[in-house]
Amino acid sequence: MKRLFDRAGLGPLVALAATWALFAALAPATFMRASNLVTMARQTTVVAIAAVGMTLVIVSGGIDLSVGSAVAFTTVVVAATLRAGHGPLVAVVAGVGAATLSGLVCGAMVARLRMAPFIVTLGAMSILRGGAKGLASEQKIDCDPRGLDQLLAPSAGWPLVPPGVWMAVAVAVAGGLALRYTRFGRHLYAVGSSEATALVCGVDVARVKILVYALAGALAGLAGVLEFSTLTVGDPTDSIGLELEVIAAVVIGGASLSGGEGTVAGSIVGAMLMAVIRTGCTFVGVHNWVQEILTGAIIVVAVAVDRIRHRAR
Amino acid sequence: MGAPRVVLRDLRKSFGSTPALDGVALEAAAGEVHAVLGENGAGKSTLMKILAGVEAPDAGTVTLDGAPWTPRGSADARARGLAMVHQELALCPHLDVAANVALGIEPARLGWLRAREQARLVDAALGRAFGSRAVDPRALARDLSVADRQLVEVARALATADATGGALRVLVLDEPTSSLGASDVDRLFGLIRELAQGGTTVLYVSHFLEEVARIATRFTVLRDGRTVGSGDVAATEMSAIVRMMAGRDIASAFPRTPRTPGDVLLSARDLAGTRLPVEASFELRRGEVLGIGGLVGAGRTELLRVLFGLDRVRRGEIRVGAAVGPASPARRLAQGVGFASEDRKGEGLATSLSVADNLTLSRPGPSGFGLPSRSRRDAARWIEELGIKCSGPEQRVVELSGGNQQKVQLARLLHHDVDVLLLDEPTRGIDVGSKAQIAALVDRLAGKGKAVVLVSSWLPELLGMADRIAVMCRGKLGPARPAAEHDEASLLSEAVGL
Numbered sequence: 001m002k003r004l005f006d007r008a009g010l011g012p013l014v015a016l017a018a019t020w021a022l023f024a025a026l027a028p029a030t031f032m033r034a035s036n037l038v039t040m041a042r043q044t045t046v047v048a049i050a051a052v053g054m055t056l057v058i059v060s061g062g063i064d065l066s067v068g069s070a071v072a073f074t075t076v077v078v079a080a081t082l083r084a085g086h087g088p089l090v091a092v093v094a095g096v097g098a099a100t101l102s103g104l105v106c107g108a109m110v111a112r113l114r115m116a117p118f119i120v121t122l123g124a125m126s127i128l129r130g131g132a133k134g135l136a137s138e139q140k141i142d143c144d145p146r147g148l149d150q151l152l153a154p155s156a157g158w159p160l161v162p163p164g165v166w167m168a169v170a171v172a173v174a175g176g177l178a179l180r181y182t183r184f185g186r187h188l189y190a191v192g193s194s195e196a197t198a199l200v201c202g203v204d205v206a207r208v209k210i211l212v213y214a215l216a217g218a219l220a221g222l223a224g225v226l227e228f229s230t231l232t233v234g235d236p237t238d239s240i241g242l243e244l245e246v247i248a249a250v251v252i253g254g255a256s257l258s259g260g261e262g263t264v265a266g267s268i269v270g271a272m273l274m275a276v277i278r279t280g281c282t283f284v285g286v287h288n289w290v291q292e293i294l295t296g297a298i299i300v301v302a303v304a305v306d307r308i309r310h311r312a313r
Numbered sequence: 314m315g316a317p318r319v320v321l322r323d324l325r326k327s328f329g330s331t332p333a334l335d336g337v338a339l340e341a342a343a344g345e346v347h348a349v350l351g352e353n354g355a356g357k358s359t360l361m362k363i364l365a366g367v368e369a370p371d372a373g374t375v376t377l378d379g380a381p382w383t384p385r386g387s388a389d390a391r392a393r394g395l396a397m398v399h400q401e402l403a404l405c406p407h408l409d410v411a412a413n414v415a416l417g418i419e420p421a422r423l424g425w426l427r428a429r430e431q432a433r434l435v436d437a438a439l440g441r442a443f444g445s446r447a448v449d450p451r452a453l454a455r456d457l458s459v460a461d462r463q464l465v466e467v468a469r470a471l472a473t474a475d476a477t478g479g480a481l482r483v484l485v486l487d488e489p490t491s492s493l494g495a496s497d498v499d500r501l502f503g504l505i506r507e508l509a510q511g512g513t514t515v516l517y518v519s520h521f522l523e524e525v526a527r528i529a530t531r532f533t534v535l536r537d538g539r540t541v542g543s544g545d546v547a548a549t550e551m552s553a554i555v556r557m558m559a560g561r562d563i564a565s566a567f568p569r570t571p572r573t574p575g576d577v578l579l580s581a582r583d584l585a586g587t588r589l590p591v592e593a594s595f596e597l598r599r600g601e602v603l604g605i606g607g608l609v610g611a612g613r614t615e616l617l618r619v620l621f622g623l624d625r626v627r628r629g630e631i632r633v634g635a636a637v638g639p640a641s642p643a644r645r646l647a648q649g650v651g652f653a654s655e656d657r658k659g660e661g662l663a664t665s666l667s668v669a670d671n672l673t674l675s676r677p678g679p680s681g682f683g684l685p686s687r688s689r690r691d692a693a694r695w696i697e698e699l700g701i702k703c704s705g706p707e708q709r710v711v712e713l714s715g716g717n718q719q720k721v722q723l724a725r726l727l728h729h730d731v732d733v734l735l736l737d738e739p740t741r742g743i744d745v746g747s748k749a750q751i752a753a754l755v756d757r758l759a760g761k762g763k764a765v766v767l768v769s770s771w772l773p774e775l776l777g778m779a780d781r782i783a784v785m786c787r788g789k790l791g792p793a794r795p796a797a798e799h800d801e802a803s804l805l806s807e808a809v810g811l
Contacts, residue, residue: 183421186408190416193405200365200403201417201469202388260407 011305012253012269015298019273023280030283035154041161042152042230044275045168046071046223050242051249051267052175053219058250059179060212061192061259062110062117067220068242069128070099072235074224076132078148079141079234088146095228096221102128103217107210117213125243132236141234151229164226171219176264188212192259248295249274252302273298318343318514319364319382319483324373326359333359334370335538341531343378343482346505346515348525348546350558351535355744357518360535361485364516365397366390377482388417394482396470398489400518400742404462406455411435413454414469418476434472442468444500460493460609467501474513484508485516488742490524494609502528522551534558558745567752567777570760574780575599577632578764579650579733581620584629589615591788593629597733602755602765603793604779606772606804612788613768614655617735620766621645621652633733646675651726653719655738655768661722662710668692669706671721676729695724700750716747723754734758734765740774752778772801786810 023031030036050067057064074095081091102124109120151164158166179185187208190198199205227239252270255262274295281291317340324337334356341347351357362368363375366384375382377395384390387397404413411431420430435450442464454462467489474481486505490498505515505528517529525532526546533543534557542557579597584590589612597603605613618624620631626639633640633648640648654661662671669685669692677688692706701720703713710721719739726734736755740748755765755778769775775782776796783793784807791807 181426182424183419183426184424186412186416186419186426189408190405190412193407194403197403197405198416200367200387200397200399202386202391203417204388260405 011309012266012273012302015252015302016269016273016276019276019280023276023284027280027283031280036279036283038154038161038165040272040275040279041165042154043279044271045152045164046227046239047242047245047249047274048168048268048271049171049223049226050220050246051253051271052171052264053216054246054250055253055255055262055264055267056175056179056188056212057117057216058247058255058257059192059259059262060188060209061195062209062212063121063247063257064103064106064213064216064220065118065121065243066102066106066124066128067216067223067246068239068244069125069132070102070217070220071224071227071239071242072237073102073128073132073135074099074221075228075231075238076136076141076234076236078225078228079143080135082146082148083141083143088148091146091148092225095225096218099221099224100214100218103220104210104214106217107213110213111206111209129236132234136234136236138236140236143233145229145232148225148229149232151226153229164229167222167226171222172264172268175219179264184208184211189260192261194260245274246271248299252299254306256306270302317341318345318378319347319516320374320376321360322374322376324360324363324375325371326363326368327371332538334363334373336540337373337535337538338540339533339543341514341516343514344509344512345531346509346517346529348529348532349516349518349535350522350525350532350554351744355535355558356538357487357535359538361397361487361518364390364395364483364485391417391473392477394477394480395485396473396481396483397485398463398466398470398487400487400489404454404465407453409451409453410439410448410457410465411450413465414438414450414472416469418473420476434475435468437475438468438472439465441471441504442501446497458610460497463489463493464497464501467504471504474508481508481513483514483516485518487518489517490519490521498524522554525554526551555745567774568756569777570756572600572759572780574601575762578634579620579766580632582630582632584616584619584631585627586612586615586619586624587627589788590619590785590790593785593790595783595790595793597764597766599732599764600759600762601781602759602767602779604775604782604796605766605768605785605790606775606782607785607808609770611785611808613785614737615788616785616790617652617737617766617768621650621735623652646729646731649730649732650735651675651729651731651733652735653722653726653737653739655741657715657718657722658711662718664711664718665709667707667709668696668701668703668713668721671710672706672724672728674725691728695728699724699727699754714744714747716743716750719743719747719751723751727758732763734763736765737768738770739767740769740771748774772804775804776801784808 054064054067077098078091078095081094106120106124109115110117152162154162179188187198187203190203191205191208195205231238249270250262250267251257252273253266277294278291319341321337321339324334326334337356337360349357359368363370365387366389367387384393414435415431420427420434439448439450448461470484489501493501509515519525529546532546534541534554536558575598577596577598582594584593593616595603607613615624619626622640622642622645630637631639633650636648658664663674669688672692672695673688689706696703696706699720702717710718740751759765767779776799779796781793782796782799784791784804786808787810
C-alpha cells in the first residue's frame, strides 16, 4: 500500500476508482448509464478548467481566491454584451478578456508590490463580485444566448460529449504539457520551490508571476463562459464558494499549498473525484449535508495521505 | 600575468544609512584565482551582488575586460560570462538535479524545453563536478546530501560556461567547500585550476585560509566595506592576512582559564539513534568542554539531536543529572540542557523575529507571560554582555551578520540559564573576530561551571577549546581522551577509522 502511494498521483486515481466502483455497486442501474456519465463530465467542466489555472498558480507558490467571483463576473459580462446586440464571439472575448485583465492586475500587484497573493486575490474576489452585481443592477441578466447555450448541451452533435467538455480536455492537455515541457512550466516549479534560487539563476520571477495570474484569470473566464452556457443568463450571485472547490480539487490532486508541487492530471482527477461524489450521492439518495461532510473528509484525508507519504521518505 | 579582467575602483554602496561598501578596490587578471577575504559583514556579499547585477553601486566603477560592467540582473550577468556558486545553496528542493543545473539556461525552442540538449548540457557538467561519483540527474534536490547539493551548484556554474559557448569570463565561488569532503575538495580545486588555465578568472570567497593558500595566487582583504590589503598569496604570511581581516592580532584565539571538573551533569551509555549514532558512551562533568571530532556525516549532529530529544533514542540510556531516559526538547530545556543548531537560519533562530524575541523564545518570563518591555530589557543585557552588533533589541535577526546571529543563538541558551550546552559547529561560517569571541565565551562558561559538548570540524578549534576530545567514526563514538594527547593528525586518522 505504501509503495502504491509512493508513486505521486496514483493515490487520487485510486481514490477516484474506488469511489466510482462504490457508487456503481450501490446504484448500478442509474449511475453507470451513459447519459449520467455525460452529465458528470459536464458538471466537472467548469471546476476542471478553473483547476488547471489554479494548479499553475499553486505550483508557483501562490493562490487565487477570486475564481468564483471571476466566473460570475464573466457570465454577467457575456450576458450584457449579448443583450447589447453583439455576437457570441464578441461576448466570449469580452468575458474572457475581463477575467484575464483582473488576473493580470492581481499578478502585477503580487509581483511588483510583493503583496501576499492571498490578500490580493481576496480583494479581487470582493471587487469582482461587487462589480458583477453593479453591472447587472443586482439582478440576473436575461438575454438570447445565441448559440452559447449549446456549448454544454447534450444534443450539440459533438462526438461522445458536448463541445465544452472537449474544450476542457484541450485546456487540461495544453496545461499539463505546458507545465511539464515548457520553460515557463519549469520556472513555475522553480519559483514555487525556492523563489530566491530562481532569482539568482536568472529566472524573471516577476514576469512568471504576472503571467501565471493572467493565465489563471483567462481560464477562470473560460470557465465563466461555460458556466453561462448552462445558466443562459448572467448571474452575479453565481459560483459563490467555487474557488474553494477548485482549490480542493488541486490539493486532492497532490499539489502543495506551499508551492513547487502539483500536476494538472492530478488536479483533473481531484475535480472528477468531487463530481463523482456529488452525483453519486444524489443517485444513492444521500442527504446534501452528508455529501458536504464527505467532501470535506476527502480533502483532509487526501492531504494527510500526502503528508504521510512525504514523511516516509 | 595577463591583462586585468576584473577591475573594481572605489566601489560604494549604502543600504539606508549604513554603508555596506565604502571604497572597495580589486584587480584580478584573466586566468587568475583570486581570493576575496574578509570577516562576515566586511562587504563580500554586497560585492558579489553588484557583480551579479542584483544590486547597482552608488559610486565607483566595475570594468570587465576594459568595458563597463552593468548587467541588468543575474540572467544577463550569466549570459555575459559571469557565473556564481552561492554559499546559501541556491537549489530548488522540489526540482530534480538536472532541472536545477539547467535552471535559468534551459535549452528551449519557442518556449518548449529541448530534453536531449538539456541532458547533454547537464550530463557533461555533472560529470565534471562529481567525477567518478555518480549522481542521478533525476533525483530531487531535497533528497541530496549537503555536499552533493554544493556540487550541483558547481555543476550549474560549469553548465553556464558551456551554455555561453565556453566564454566563462568570471566565476565567483562563495565558500564552495564548506560542506565538502576531502576528495570532493580536491576535484573542485582541480576544476578551478582547469578553468583558470582556460582563461577564466576565479574569485574565491572563503574563510578557510589553508584552502586559500592552496588554490589562490592573489588575494584581496576587505574589512568594514573597504579594501585593506591585497597581494600575492605565496609572498604573504597567513598571520599577516588574518591581521588584515580582523584589524587586530588574535594572539590568544583560544583562551583557557583553569577549570576544575565537578560532578557528572550529562552521560550517555550505549546510546543509539534511529540511524545514527550507532553507539555512543560518554560522561560530561561540570566545568568541562567535551569536544566531538569526526568527519561530516559521521553522526555528530545526530548525537546532539538524540541527546536533546529532537531524534528518537533507539537503544541505550541518557542521564541528565538525576533524570534518566529519553525526553522531549522542552523537557531537556527544563532539565537545563540547551542545543545550538549548526543550521542557524533553518532551526537555530526564528530569523524574521527580533533579537529580543529570539533571546527570550524559550523563556519568555517568570510566569510564562512575555512582556515586551521585559524581554527588551533582558535582550539589551545580553546584547551588551556578548557584544552583539545590532541596532537594538528590536532589529530582526535576519538582518544581522552570521557571527552576530550565532551570538544571539548562544545568548538564547544563556538567557535560559542552561547548565549543559550542546554546541553544533558554533563557529562555522562566521568571521574571525566572532570566532574568537565565541571561543572566549565558551571558556568563560566552562570556568563558571557550565558543561559544554562541542562539535566542530575545525581541528584547531577542537584542540584549542576542548578539555577532552572523543572522535566519531561511522556513527561510533570513540573514547574521550584529554585534548593534550591529541593533535590534528591523530584526530584525522581516528576520524577516518585508521
